[in-house]
Amino acid sequence: MSVNNPEKVTRQREERRSQILHASIGIFANKGLAAAKISDIAEAAGISHGHVYNYYSSKEELFVSLVKMLQERYGRVCEEARGREGNARDKLLWHARKIGEDENALNGMHVVLHAETIAGISAEEKREIPRRAVENLQPIIAIVKQGQEEGTFREGRPEELAVLYFALLNGVSGARRRGLGAVASPDEEQLVGLLCK
Template sequence: MARNVIKDQQQRELRRNQILSAAASVFTVRGVAVAKISDIATEAGLSYGHVYNFFESKEKILLALVQSSQERYTELLLEARGGSGTSLDKLRWLIEQYLQKGRTSTHFWVVLQAQATEVLNPEEKAEINQKAQANRDLLADIIRDGQAEGTIVEGDAVELATLLLSLFQSTSIWGYRGFGEPSGHAVDIMLRLVVKK
């Protein structure tokens, strides 16, 4: 009997992820403000009512997608910080991972929309912004470590983190802007912003 419960939970998690994946695609193509539950259901290959079994509204889907994206980014930052090598090595790894993740650009684009539109209420948007700042602070910690090592330029670590973060996140959405994909040298160019000469 416990086996069926576990199987049901796994199936439920698969369906939930299927809906979130479909929502990421729909929000990217149609936009968060105009997308509908029916669009998400069609993209997921599910009935309209089936989506409502998992999420009570489009807003709840958006919030779950944003929270999941931000958590994945937190995990990436923590993995970078705990990695081996200098802080520059850690930053290189982080940026490469961020740019190589298959759907990073899609999720980043959705997070930006969530922050910029009126789909979510002010409290939900405040939580997103707080998490974004906490993640930026994790990046600033790596920069501070590099400053202590003497590998990263002096300056306000939070400001440097914000600049670097803005650069690699914006680079991840080049495709949406018609700029193509970044070359293999893009990471080196970004790191020049913070490397101590």
């Protein structure tokens, strides 16, 4: 790394941080914060154990950064779904498929869902997790309202239907993640169909 090019150094540092974060998703999803080891994450990232500490001062800092990244990424997918052309049903189908096809998204939903209950997370961060979740729900609420205006989606408070959709998506994702998909794995059509009249 050339110290003469600070932009390159910054970009490479951010790329390495992202590499570590992405490698940690499956580790934290499968082991949780307490049982996950920095050495596991380093191995998954293809770097040395000590090198992780050049980017994150602790496992807890890495975990908090991961939760924030996952929520921001999920928020972008929700916004993209809202901004798509077409009817509300097609927008939610696209959203459910986008999440369902991405192993990191499935693992990420699991990580975020349990983040608020972890002892190693500060009270301030525990308040931020639900705040970001509510923010991420707004595009889904807008899609539900659109579907109600189109006469496709059930009547009811759009906020409640959006939460129901999210809970169903999270439940299906969790079942697939745990290998229960072989028993029963509702597809996206069934999932979105539950909101339809």
